[in-house]
Amino acid sequence: MTLLEVDHLSFHYPGREVLHEISLVLESGKFYGLLGSNGSGKTTLLDLMIGNLRPTNGGVFLHGKPLPSYPRRKLAREMALIPQEFRAGFDFSVFEVVLMGRHPYIPRFGAPDEDDLTIVQEAMEAIGVAELADRPVTALSGGEKQRVIAARALAQNTPLLIMDEATANLDVLHTRQIFNVVKKRVKKESMTVIAAIHNLNQAAAFCDEIFLLKGGKIFARGLAEDILVPEKIFDVFGVRCRTGWNEFSGSHQVSLQWKMS
Amino acid sequence: MSGNQSVMKRGVPWLFFLFLTASLVGLVVVSSGMGYLAISPSQVVDIIVAGFSGQDVAGLPDTFGYVVWDVRLPRILTAAFVGGGLAVAGVLFQAILLNPLADPYTLGVSSGAAFGACLGLLVNLSFLGSCSVPLLAFSGAVTTLFVVLWLASVDGRLGTNTLILSGVIVAAILSAGIGFIKHLADEQVGVIIFWLMGSFASKTWLDVAMTAAAGCFALAVALFYGRDLNIMALGHRTSESLGVDTSRTRKILLVCGTLVTATCVAVSGIIGFIGLITPHLMRFILGPDNRSLAPASFLAGAILLLIADTITRAVLPSEVPIGVLTALIGGPFFCYIFRKKQQEQG
Known part of the structure; x- marks a missing residue:
């Protein structure tokens, strides 16, 4: 079932086109990867999908209705964002930050009910930040903050989750934990995820479909084994590699030629 | 916990x-x-x-x-409402700008309001009766706020120290401007000095009504947007994705903070640092949640300024201008917070 459709979408800042004629469809219960070099327009595309930016041309449709037709709070019950950077202005506790994920569901002068508190607790436990609950977020490390903001997005409990290099500050253990938690929700609860990812192997291991961006256009799309191939990777990133099925990781994998000759 | x-x-x-x-x-x-x-x-x-x-x-x-x-009650209640109003303005400015050093005084908004009021006095503008001075103060405050924000923003971002530096620079220019107006307006020097140093002497029930209305309005708006303000502490992208219209909320609250500051300055002159100290003390006791911070700061700001005014009115042998007293206490406090913040960032 189609959840979100991006239709002939273009976006430009004054004097510079960032995205050109992008069209794609996100189905329910799938994990999508958005790959591309720095400056290829990944973050801009995600911001357009969540309604933080307005397209110059074309549009984004959620459940077949244009995004601007949704009131903000309703939209926040449909999609959540794990941003690439997180900064907290004041020392709210970890619990308070994760509870903010329930904001779209709580009336303006209302208080969180038992369900909200249960969802928050489950999100904190799933991501492994429950033991940090009473710590001020300003006192956490970059990686801990990133996990808190991931738990906050999960507590938002939305059909669509947008991850913008959400594990950029994390070690492999916590990266694996977050991606597995999210993948489990995709399988069990038919959540849809679109994630901008830099690590090609991570994308190959978790994504059902990959969009490869180059110069503000979709250069290629499809399954990891069709997209993450030496020619396309060289075309987009300019790096040579070998690819193939890896028994140990249980997925298609990419071996990059790290040393420059 | x-x-x-x-x-x-x-x-x-x-x-x-x-x-x-x-x-x-x-x-x-x-x-x-x-x-x-x-x-x-x-x-x-x-x-x-x-x-x-x-x-x-x-x-x-x-x-x-x-x-x-x-005599005493109008002065006392005006002092309390001005203290409460400036403290709520401090809560709003700090929350919107994500800057614990922001307050109407350090942002230059108070000086802008005083400049607007003095300018009106110089050219004898009284087109709206008793509302003229507050209106001119508001115009001065809004203009100053926009100039400070413009001066401090680089690539659409506001640096903590840059913002305060811009506020201090603009306030210094405006203070010089007020000094110049003082020079031009021989006969009204006393009134202009009042705006520079602040005073609650000779306040009337009309002043009580004006400051009460502005202070309570700002508090009501702060309470209404309290949870949105909390969420805005997580940054623009996150708060937008949580359903908060950050741009609209920011504008409404900036205007509201400026309005209450302008009313307070029009009635009592420039009184610095109450809007900085009070939210800090309350945040230390209650935590950063704006829904409890705003009412607590309103009450505590009223208490602090009333104590300061009572000391200068009834305890000291001769009356010290209230703005001088609050600056003497608030200045070192500002240095303390500034130093602490620098250490945290370093």
Whole structure:
């Protein structure tokens, strides 16, 4: 079932086109990867999908209705964002930050009910930040903050989750934990995820479909084994590699030629 | 549990609010009895009750009634509402700009309001009667705020120190401008000095009404947007994705903070640092949740400024301008926060 459709979408800042004629469809219960070099327009595309930016041309449709037709709070019950950077202005506790994920569901002068508190607790436990609950977020490390903001997005409990290099500050253990938690929700609860990812192997291991961006256009799309191939990777990133099925990781994998000759 | 748990987990701190309210009421009564003519708290209560019910007080000299009801009470209540209003403005500015050093004084907004008011005085603008000065103060404050924000923004981002530096620079220019107006307006030097140093002398019930309206309005708006303000602490992208219209909320609250500052400055002149100190103290006690921070700061700001005004009015041998007193206390406090923030960032 189609959840979100991006239709002939273009976006430009004054004097510079960032995205050109992008069209794609996100189905329910799938994990999508958005790959591309720095400056290829990944973050801009995600911001357009969540309604933080307005397209110059074309549009984004959620459940077949244009995004601007949704009131903000309703939209926040449909999609959540794990941003690439997180900064907290004041020392709210970890619990308070994760509870903010329930904001779209709580009336303006209302208080969180038992369900909200249960969802928050489950999100904190799933991501492994429950033991940090009473710590001020300003006192956490970059990686801990990133996990808190991931738990906050999960507590938002939305059909669509947008991850913008959400594990950029994390070690492999916590990266694996977050991606597995999210993948489990995709399988069990038919959540849809679109994630901008830099690590090609991570994308190959978790994504059902990959969009490869180059110069503000979709250069290629499809399954990891069709997209993450030496020619396309060289075309987009300019790096040579070998690819193939890896028994140990249980997925298609990419071996990059790290040393420059 | 850490000391920073807030109403989300602990519930609204009603007991603390009750304590602050009782302290404020007690302080108003005690302060009304202090001064050249000492009047006991019970007599003050009788006079206040009689004043509100429109009756005469039996068994007390008329002078007592006049001193408390017509002279001291308007001054005391104006000081309390200005303190509360400036503290709420401080809460709003700090939350919107994500800057713990922001307050109407450090952002230059107070100086802008004073400049607008002085300019109106110089060219004798009184087109709207008693509202002229507050309106001109508001225009000055809004213009200053936009200039400071423009000066401080690089690539659409506001650096903490850059913002305060811009505020201080613009305030210095405006203070020089007020000095120049003082030079031009020989006959009204006293009134202009009042705006530079702040004073609650000779306040009337009209001043009480104006500052009460502005302060309570700002508090109501702060409470209405309290949870949005909390979420805005997570940054623009995150708060937008949580359903908060950050751009609209920011504009509304900036205008609201500026409006209450302008009204306070129009009535009492520039009084610095109350908007900086009070939210900090309350945040230390209650945590950062704006829904409890705003009302607590309103009450605590009222208490702090009333104490300061009572000291200068009834305790010191001669009256020190209130703005000078708050700057003497608030300046070192600002240095402390600034240093602490630098260490945290370093």
